Amino acid sequence: MSPTSLPQTIIDVRSSEEFNGYHIPGAMNIPVEQIKERFNDFKAMNSPILVYCKSGMRSRVAKILLKQGKIExxxxxxxxxxxxxxxxxxxxxxxxxxxxxxxxxxxxxxVNPHNATARAIHYFILEADKFTREGAKTTYNVGVTGGGTSVNAIPFESWMEVDMRSESPERLTGIDTLFQQAIRKALTEENAMKRRGKDLTVDVKMVGDRPTGVQSPTLPLVQRSMASAMLLGATPSLNMSSTDSNLPISKGVPAVTIGRGGVGGGAHSLDEWWVNDKGHIAIQNTLLILVAEAGLAK
Structure with missing residues (x-):
């Protein structure tokens, strides 16, 4: 049984960029942000209408919006x-x-380390914003900053932790280069401004490096994962993400990361939540894939 045999209209509520990268055959793309303005289009569709996304969060929002629009x-x-x-x-x-x-x-x-950190962030964001507006999806984030001891003390150190991601190894290298250039520029400018004392120094430490990896959707492991999800009542959708599967995939070893089950939302925010709503299905899914891979179903 293939996804196209499902008897309903299938709507992909991710962005157009994500849709163009991969989608369920036969699916239409209506980003979740456009749902309200396209209620009439939905009302003209064959029902039931199935909405899906990458993790399940946008699809839940889409369903709520459609219900508000009297599309039941x-x-x-x-x-x-x-x-x-x-x-x-x-x-x-x-x-x-x-x-x-x-x-x-x-x-x-x-020299003030905080000044240099602020400069580096500023220069990096300016160039990264332009760089990520085209080509394969590439993202950047300054997630954590720290340093300093008192409001009336020039800090002896200032640090930041930065995350960059891309589906393209070339684009990942490109945005990394922009980051390194911003750091060097900030260091040079802060040292040029000093009126006395020693120069500022910088320590750049890579704390995470996950390689990009692509594998064929026709691999037995991928096909079994899709079949298992369908057997348990879900609509399988393949996606790319940064997970522990990156390393084996990059080395040609088949690997997948599967859904966690339950219902949740607001990932990595102060409002993050999760409810164990039929979470046991995810365990069944894991065991079913394992049994299929082991050949015990034969």
Missing amino acids: DVIDGGGIGAITSGGTGSHRYRVTFKGPGGHSYGAFGL
């Missing part, structure tokens, strides 16, 4: 159907600018 016969295809079969590469860095530190008034004129 809607199926949320999120959940265990999301199968990560490709690896989005990622580079992660911890960058630490270091100086002598001192009193904010008495030692004024010394």
